[in-house]
Amino acid sequence: MAAAGSDGGSGTVTAALAAHSTSPASPRSSGLSSERTRIAVLGGGAWGTSLALHAARMGHEVLLWALEPEVKRAVNEEHENTTYLKGFKLPESLRASNDIKEVAAFGEVILMVIPTPFVERTVAQVVDALRDSSILVSCTKGILNDTLETPNEILKRVLPARLHPRLAYLSGPSFAAEVAKEIPTAVTVAADNDDVAKRVQEMLSTPRFRCYRTHDVAGVELGGALKNVLAIACGISDGLGFGSNGRAALITRGLDEITRLAVAAGASPLTLAGLSGIGDIVLTCTGDLSRNRTVGIRLGKGEKLEDITATMGGAVAEGVLTSRSAHHLALEKGIDCPVISGIYRVIHEGADPVDVVTQNMSRPLKPEVDRRVAQAAHLAEVPPAPARGDGATAVPGCVVDC
Ligand SMILES: NC(=O)c1ccc[n+]([C@@H]2O[C@H](COP(=O)([O-])OP(=O)(O)OC[C@H]3O[C@@H](n4cnc5c(N)ncnc54)[C@H](O)[C@@H]3O)[C@@H](O)[C@H]2O)c1
Numbered sequence: 516m517a518a519a520g521s522d523g524g525s526g527t528v529t530a531a532l533a534a535h536s537t538s539p540a541s542p543r544s545s546g547l548s549s550e551r552t553r554i555a556v557l558g559g560g561a562w563g564t565s566l567a568l569h570a571a572r573m574g575h576e577v578l579l580w581a582l583e584p585e586v587k588r589a590v591n592e593e594h595e596n597t598t599y600l601k602g603f604k605l606p607e608s609l610r611a612s613n614d615i616k617e618v619a620a621f622g623e624v625i626l627m628v629i630p631t632p633f634v635e636r637t638v639a640q641v642v643d644a645l646r647d648s649s650i651l652v653s654c655t656k657g658i659l660n661d662t663l664e665t666p667n668e669i670l671k672r673v674l675p676a677r678l679h680p681r682l683a684y685l686s687g688p689s690f691a692a693e694v695a696k697e698i699p700t701a702v703t704v705a706a707d708n709d710d711v712a713k714r715v716q717e718m719l720s721t722p723r724f725r726c727y728r729t730h731d732v733a734g735v736e737l738g739g740a741l742k743n744v745l746a747i748a749c750g751i752s753d754g755l756g757f758g759s760n761g762r763a764a765l766i767t768r769g770l771d772e773i774t775r776l777a778v779a780a781g782a783s784p785l786t787l788a789g790l791s792g793i794g795d796i797v798l799t800c801t802g803d804l805s806r807n808r809t810v811g812i813r814l815g816k817g818e819k820l821e822d823i824t825a826t827m828g829g830a831v832a833e834g835v836l837t838s839r840s841a842h843h844l845a846l847e848k849g850i851d852c853p854v855i856s857g858i859y860r861v862i863h864e865g866a867d868p869v870d871v872v873t874q875n876m877s878r879p880l881k882p883e884v885d886r887r888v889a890q891a892a893h894l895a896e897v898p899p900a901p902a903r904g905d906g907a908t909a910v911p912g913c914v915v916d917c
Pocket residue numbers: 516558559560561562563564581582583599628629630631633637654655656657689690691692829830831832833
């Protein structure tokens with residue numbers, strides 16, 4: 516399904532950007548370095564196709580695995596993914612295959628862009644085709660229902676231990692259609708191994724697509740997964756006509772509860788204040804291209820979930836299933852998450868959204884800042900202030916690289 520509202524890449528923003536640069540996709544024109552790399556993309560949905568397009572524009576060799584024969588045919592013959600990313604011409608150099616082992620064996624770097632419920636069975640098919648030097652980048656945003664695992668935890672269970680240091684996670688505010696239009700976008704790459712994070716960062720960064728990096732895998736994954744539930748909540752609020760006050764309250768209090776839950780699951784609160792937290796929350800809680808927010812709007816207007824998903828053309832709103840996982844994770848961790856639990860009750864137990872809002876707004880009154888988050892924020896590591904030439908120490912916070 517093409518993302519709602521896509522203008523097929525010929526919008527005025529794209530034209531304005533093009534007028535200021537002859538080669539926005541090229542890292543070489545800006546001093547950014549990127550060696551030509553063989554990149555395999557597993558997943559021919561909107562995001563997989565957009566990332567494949569981005570990498571191909573950079574001059575990387577790209578092979579895309581698509582589940583559907585029709586996606587493979589359209590990419591190879593029409594040079595467009597007419598199923599999931601309609602309206603964007605793909606370079607002829609970007610080829611698609613339905614043979615997942617062939618695609619995995621091709622890649623020096625493998626981008627895994629698979630909805631959460633299919634990550635395990637998809638990756639299990641390619642384990643034997645992976646080389647020890649492969650770098651595997653998960654771009655999935657969700658939490659599995661049965662086990663409450665993030666993609667990182669699924670991958671570490673399925674892949675041999677020697678490949679664990681080769682794993683990275685890409686997340687942040689990034690609508691597939693806007694990346695395909697080369698609208699300036701910033702994302703985060705998380706990895707335990709800083710060399711791996713740097714390699715992915717350098718491999719994918721351009722003047723239109725800026726990658727930051729972090730060690731906080733849990734924070735990046737949980738931020739990316741939990742914001743989808745909040746986007747559904749904001750959509751419901753919009754669908755009910757609750758306006759700007761309602762949306763601002765949900766974004767702010769939603770960020771608070773997502774942060775408390777993520778911190779309880781091992782994340783740094785600073786990550787939730789970054790691209791994969793507040794960045795992606797702002798994008799999907801306000802942006803019309805969000806599938807999760809669109810599901811929420813339609814629920815708020817009274818449509819049934821089955822009718823909504825039946826008209827999405829196979830596109831996935833991860834927040835629908837993640838609302839169940841997040842609710843159970845909150846119970847398991849003992850974290851009070853009224854927004855997440857409210858969305859769980861609306862989606863999975865048929866609760867009336869207006870009743871949920873009234874109940875949430877009527878809870879016992881409390882301080883705004885949670886004690887545990889405040890403590891975690893104070894304990895979080897800050898970069899050491901560099902020494903000045905005169906032997907004095909620079910003022911912390913004044914020399915941070917932005
Ligand atoms: N679309 C975006 O703008 C965007 C941006 C960032 C992250 N993401 C995340 O990327 C992931 C993939 O989303 P998308 O937007 O590329 O997909 P999509 O919703 O556009 O398409 C659905 C995808 O699921 C695949 N699929 C369906 N059944 C499958 C099966 N049995 N086994 C394997 N794959 C199957 C389809 O082939 C297709 O690739 C999700 O976790 C999503 O949250 C999406």
